[in-house]
Amino acid sequence: MNHLVLTVIAEDQPGLVEKIASCISTHGGNWLESRMSRMAGQFAGILKVSVPADAHAELVASLQALNEQGIRVLLAESGSEPERSFKPILLDLVGNDRPGIVRDITRVLSELSVNVESLDTDVAPAPMSNEPLFHAEAKLAVPLSLSLDVLQARLETLADDLMVELVLRGDE
Incomplete structure (x- = not known):
């Protein structure tokens, strides 16, 4: 499994999180953790997902296509957690x-x-x-x-x- 960290921002509207979740699920991804909030009419969040390696590129393309619906997604490969020091x-x-x-x-x-x-x-x-x-x-x-x-x-x-x-x- 590959892990991605996504940053999402869009004008707040009902169904926004569902669109993102459906996109992830459609490509076999798993929503692992998130922090999301509405502020000043905008909805923003950061989330971590896992996705099978063979579906990684398709998920990335699908998430980037959400821009056409006014949902901006910035993607980053998940880094390793440092040792607890x-x-x-x-x-x-x-x-x-x-x-x-x-x-x-x-x-x-x-x-x-x-x-x-x-x-x-x-x-x-x-x-x-x-x-x-x-x-x-x-x-x-x-x-x-x-x-x-x-x-x-x-x-x-x-x-x-x-x-x-x-x-x-x-x-x-």
Whole structure:
């Protein structure tokens, strides 16, 4: 079996996921995992599928043909997963919204060789003041060689500058 990672984006509409799933199934493929969401009238997702080697080229052509129906698909061959040389950590962040929060947090993470495996963000009105409140949840892959105390200290210094609350916890 070959594995593909697909990125899909299209104007949101009923039946969109079914069209993609049917295309995969028609070619003997198997839908393994996905993350999909609707945002600002668009539907986007990333998914991993397996397909028999002899149907690989036909599936790729069929997925690319979905563009004619307004469904853009970007394909990549699945890479190998690295050996587990990291510890999973969850990050929660809340603060008044302002430009640059994601840039500043991810800069520190990158400097410490921390990988962002997933990131969910939104901006919503604060309960009492109705001011825009930025919230982020991230799953991080922290190198085993990096002390959580060092990571916490670096992020807390930044959190003070950004005026955000930041919590790290183990993902066990």
